[in-house]
Amino acid sequence: MGIIKVKDLVFEYIRRDEEGNVEGITTAVDDVSFDIKQGDFVAVLGHNGSGKSTLAKHLNAILYPTEGTVWVDGKDTQNDAYLWQIRQTAGMVFQNPDNQIIGQIVEEDVGFGPENMGVPTKEIWERVEESLKAVGMYELRHHSPNKLSGGQKQRVSIAGVIAMHPKCIILDEPTAMLDPQGRKEVIRAVRALNDVENITVILITHYMEEVIYADKVFVMDKGKITLQGTPREVFSEVERLKELRLDVPQVTLLAHELGQEGFPIPKGILTKEELREALDGCVNVLF
Amino acid sequence: MPIILDKVSHIYGQDTNMPVKALNNINLVIPDGQFIGIIGHTGSGKSTLVQHLNGLMKATSGNIYFNGEDIDDNDFDKKKLRSKVGLVFQYPEHQLFETDVFTDVCFGPKNLGLSKKEVELRAYEALKLVGLEDEYFYQSPFDLSGGQKRRAAIAGVLAMKPQVLVLDEPTAGLDPKGRDEILEQIAKLQKETGITVILVSHSMDDVARYVERIIVMNRGCVMYDDVPRAVFRHCVELERIGLAAPQVTYIMKDLQAHGYDVGDDVTTIDEAKAQIKDYFARLAAAKKGNR
Numbered sequence: 283m284g285i286i287k288v289k290d291l292v293f294e295y296i297r298r299d300e301e302g303n304v305e306g307i308t309t310a311v312d313d314v315s316f317d318i319k320q321g322d323f324v325a326v327l328g329h330n331g332s333g334k335s336t337l338a339k340h341l342n343a344i345l346y347p348t349e350g351t352v353w354v355d356g357k358d359t360q361n362d363a364y365l366w367q368i369r370q371t372a373g374m375v376f377q378n379p380d381n382q383i384i385g386q387i388v389e390e391d392v393g394f395g396p397e398n399m400g401v402p403t404k405e406i407w408e409r410v411e412e413s414l415k416a417v418g419m420y421e422l423r424h425h426s427p428n429k430l431s432g433g434q435k436q437r438v439s440i441a442g443v444i445a446m447h448p449k450c451i452i453l454d455e456p457t458a459m460l461d462p463q464g465r466k467e468v469i470r471a472v473r474a475l476n477d478v479e480n481i482t483v484i485l486i487t488h489y490m491e492e493v494i495y496a497d498k499v500f501v502m503d504k505g506k507i508t509l510q511g512t513p514r515e516v517f518s519e520v521e522r523l524k525e526l527r528l529d530v531p532q533v534t535l536l537a538h539e540l541g542q543e544g545f546p547i548p549k550g551i552l553t554k555e556e557l558r559e560a561l562d563g564c565v566n567v568l569f
Numbered sequence: 570m571p572i573i574l575d576k577v578s579h580i581y582g583q584d585t586n587m588p589v590k591a592l593n594n595i596n597l598v599i600p601d602g603q604f605i606g607i608i609g610h611t612g613s614g615k616s617t618l619v620q621h622l623n624g625l626m627k628a629t630s631g632n633i634y635f636n637g638e639d640i641d642d643n644d645f646d647k648k649k650l651r652s653k654v655g656l657v658f659q660y661p662e663h664q665l666f667e668t669d670v671f672t673d674v675c676f677g678p679k680n681l682g683l684s685k686k687e688v689e690l691r692a693y694e695a696l697k698l699v700g701l702e703d704e705y706f707y708q709s710p711f712d713l714s715g716g717q718k719r720r721a722a723i724a725g726v727l728a729m730k731p732q733v734l735v736l737d738e739p740t741a742g743l744d745p746k747g748r749d750e751i752l753e754q755i756a757k758l759q760k761e762t763g764i765t766v767i768l769v770s771h772s773m774d775d776v777a778r779y780v781e782r783i784i785v786m787n788r789g790c791v792m793y794d795d796v797p798r799a800v801f802r803h804c805v806e807l808e809r810i811g812l813a814a815p816q817v818t819y820i821m822k823d824l825q826a827h828g829y830d831v832g833d834d835v836t837t838i839d840e841a842k843a844q845i846k847d848y849f850a851r852l853a854a855a856k857k858g859n860r
């Protein structure tokens with residue numbers, strides 16, 4: 283069993299009227315199973331309302347399965363006795379940079395998590411320092427969070443999570459509200475945590491370019507995982523992704539459209555270098 | 570009805586010990602019928618700027634003219650300005666407040682003093698235009714998904730039939746199809762009715778695709794104001810201020826740097842495709858000629 287295992291997961295939101303009678307049921311996650319290895323970088327795509335956030339909230343015991351089971355580091359999330367261990371193992375970062383930071387000073391905010399866990403003071407400071415360094419925010423440790431840009435705030439939120447020494451970090455559209463620089467900073471920080479610290483990453487995003495670094499991509503639709511594979515495999519399915527209200531990276535799209543015009547270009551081009559090499563090949567065919 | 574900003578500055582908290590100069594001496598002319606994009610890093614002053622265009626915020630110094638009239642003159646009709654210049658806020662939650670979506674969209678036209686029939690007709694049209702299905706009309710706007718809330722907020726502004734439509738980051742958090750749908754609808758409306766559209770966006774790819782003019786904000790100042798091709802030529806400077814060029818511009822620059830005779834000022838996929846095809850056609854023709 284990997285760091286996160288989900289088996290036959292179903293989750294229903296139940297709407298009730300004032301008397302408590304059931305008015306309607308939304309099946310937000312519908313029979314999902316997967317097993318994620320420690321150190322994997324998994325990206326989750328899916329249109330608005332496809333169930334991504336609901337799924338993510340199961341991975342650190344914010345929501346519990348209606349049916350099926352979720353294990354985090356081997357622990358069943360439905361067992362209350364594990365709640366704090368699970369939250370510490372799998373930390374979560376949300377979309378809005380403005381409502382995740384509570385401290386008045388950056389380093390204080392990052393220290394809250396370990397402090398609540400009862401980590402000794404000296405070690406708290408060590409963790410704060412290493413976490414802020416890991417996301418490139420150490421220089422700004424004495425600043426007030428409300429003076430930071432969106433990308434900087436998100437990196438402080440990420441530092442707050444990694445100060446708890448998690449094995450896994452789940453990011454629910456962390457770049458949705460950021461400018462291009464902020465997006466780049468956050469993705470760079472996340473990749474470094476994955477590469478250097480071997481922290482498992484689960485990244486939910488609507489920006490296709492952020493996905494090309496992932497080991498694996500899940501595509502959700504109507505609560506189910508409808509497509510999965512490496513970024514190259516998934517982004518080879520240009521038409522299918524469009525049907526699912528998604529997209530492919532711009533370079534993949536350009537390569538795909540050139541392919542349709544008769545250029546012999548392989549499917550699933552992910553970078554500009556790959557496109558150039560493919561075009562070099564086309565030149566060679568011509569001469 | 571053109572809008573002119575003449576040396577407009579805005580300072581937040583002027584009387585406090587920490588004033589913030591959010592706009593610094595802005596000069597802009599916004600003629601009728603343009604589709605304009607505003608880009609800039611977070612905190613560069615985009616939202617502050619657009620809230621001046623409909624008189625929601627008052628310039629600390631400088632003047633704003635709407636159709637030749639100074640909007641801060643005592644006898645200027647501010648209410649009329651709000652109906653002519655429609656602003657969709659960055660956070661749609663900030664402008665939805667009625668108990669159901671349809672009533673919410675009716676709010677603006679109702680305030681214009683139109684007949685009930687006309688109000689409802691406009692609300693219905695606006696909701697159709699943004700692609701919000703009938704089943705949502707009588708739901709509370711607060712129960713809608715993020716994408717649906719945006720559509721409802723845009724419909725509320727469209728129902729006023731503004732001459733200038735200002736959208737502050739209308740696609741943040743939407744799935745790619747949702748982004749395209751909203752922008753396509755707005756582009757279509759702009760073409761058909763000739764209204765002015767001002768789009769604040771963090772997506773360089775979207776801006777490149779839809780607008781004819783880009784205003785680049787940096788630290789409260791206008792840094793560039795030009796057609797997309799000319800603005801994105803400054804990609805190094807844009808990166809320095811937290812922005813970027815569209816992805817396709819980098820692809821073409823890379824090809825050019827490796828000996829491909831293609832332009833490096835390409836900003837859309839369609840242009841890139843045309844340039845690459847053209848390059849290969851020339852190669853093929855040269856080969857034939859050599860034979």
Ligand SMILES: Nc1ncnc2c1ncn2[C@@H]1O[C@H](COP(=O)(O)OP(=O)(O)O)[C@@H](O)[C@H]1O
Nearest residue numbers: 295308310328329330331332333334335336337
């Ligand atoms: N708190 C809630 N109460 C009722 N339904 C909800 C709630 N949150 C989400 N849903 C519904 O569950 C489905 C999945 O939503 P969500 O997990 O937020 O999707 P995503 O994150 O992919 O946009 C949608 O149909 C949504 O309307």
Ligand SMILES: Nc1ncnc2c1ncn2[C@@H]1O[C@H](COP(=O)(O)OP(=O)(O)O)[C@@H](O)[C@H]1O
Nearest residue numbers: 581589591609610611612613614615616617618
């Ligand atoms: N209500 C406010 N009070 C004080 N400062 C503000 C307020 N709103 C914005 N600012 C500041 O003004 C500057 C410009 O902000 P804003 O117009 O929101 O930029 P953008 O929309 O480009 O992100 C920023 O430094 C921001 O912190």
Ligand SMILES: [Mg+2]
Nearest residue numbers: 334335336454
């Ligand atoms: Mg979500």
Ligand SMILES: [Mg+2]
Nearest residue numbers: 615616617659
């Ligand atoms: Mg803003």
